[in-house]
Amino acid sequence: MGGQPNLLAFPDVDKLAPTLRTYILQAQTAGLHRHDSFKVAVSGGSLPKTLAKALLAPATSAEEKLQFDKWEIFFADERAVPLDHEDSNYCLLKAELLDKIPAELGQPKVHTINTDLLDDVQEMADQYEKLLVESFAARDSVKLPIFDLLLLGCGPDGHTCSLFPGHELLRETDCWVAPIEDSPKPPAKRITLTLPVVTHGVKIAFVATGGGKKEIMKQIFEGGGGLPCTLVNEGGLDRVTWFTDSPAVEGVSFPRRGSL
Numbered sequence: 349m350g351g352q353p354n355l356l357a358f359p360d361v362d363k364l365a366p367t368l369r370t371y372i373l374q375a376q377t378a379g380l381h382r383h384d385s386f387k388v389a390v391s392g393g394s395l396p397k398t399l400a401k402a403l404l405a406p407a408t409s410a411e412e413k414l415q416f417d418k419w420e421i422f423f424a425d426e427r428a429v430p431l432d433h434e435d436s437n438y439c440l441l442k443a444e445l446l447d448k449i450p451a452e453l454g455q456p457k458v459h460t461i462n463t464d465l466l467d468d469v470q471e472m473a474d475q476y477e478k479l480l481v482e483s484f485a486a487r488d489s490v491k492l493p494i495f496d497l498l499l500l501g502c503g504p505d506g507h508t509c510s511l512f513p514g515h516e517l518l519r520e521t522d523c524w525v526a527p528i529e530d531s532p533k534p535p536a537k538r539i540t541l542t543l544p545v546v547t548h549g550v551k552i553a554f555v556a557t558g559g560g561k562k563e564i565m566k567q568i569f570e571g572g573g574g575l576p577c578t579l580v581n582e583g584g585l586d587r588v589t590w591f592t593d594s595p596a597v598e599g600v601s602f603p604r605r606g607s608l
């Protein structure tokens with residue numbers, strides 16, 4: 349392991365989407381070879397919309413087929429709200445992507461939070477972790493779940509998943525899924541994958557677009573001072589790829605801007 353995160357910059361989201369699609373298809377192929385399924389974690393925010401742009405586009409004859417029936421989708425973070433609530437990351441993903449997948453491509457298996465536990469986010473996180481244990485840790489030797497792909501956003505303060513700058517959760521090393529009850533971004537109660545799980549992914553993708561990300565992108569790539577996104581870069585190294593648009597990276601100096 350080594351290298352550096354890869355930073356890809358596109359003129360706009362429409363130009364970014366086809367490369368994101370190719371990247372996801374490559375990760376799907378690798379996952380299917382590894383365990384005949386594709387285990388993905390996704391965040392909320394603007395990501396589901398961009399994912400939809402990438403994944404709902406018509407297929408080209410040269411590419412691998414999207415096999416959604418082999419996908420297992422987990423949430424990199426989720427808010428402790430009912431599944432049909434406007435703050436729910438599941439609700440967002442469903443509206444933007446899941447409901448629009450053509451029947452012939454199959455439907456992913458989606459692991460939602462247990463909404464009986466909205467008042468007990470510790471238990472909600474523990475149960476979600478159990479889902480990961482069942483899905484990933486068939487062998488005792490598995491110490492951490494290894495997602496085939498994590499698809500993440502980056503907040504204007506440098507947070508990712510529900511891992512916020514300066515928060516004690518950044519030091520969590522034992523559990524795979526943690527509760528948070530004081531999220532600075534509402535709603536306050538959430539669950540999130542922890543940093544060791546995020547940085548263990550086979551591939552880790554950030555999608556960060558729009559001029560609102562410009563200042564934080566500079567900080568992340570020019571030092572970062574322990575920002576959550578920087579910590580993922582440092583832990584994931586060349587397994588991390590950033591999909592950005594020009595407004596988000598204007599003025600960001602970064603040694604490696606590449607292609608897939």
Ligand SMILES: O=C(O)[C@H](O)[C@@H](O)[C@H](O)[C@H](O)COP(=O)(O)O
Pocket residue numbers: 391392393394395425426427437500501502503504507508509510533
């Ligand atoms: O539940 C959440 O709050 C999101 O999962 C969060 O982590 C998001 O990914 C970032 O805030 C980026 O959001 P944008 O893409 O909307 O900037």
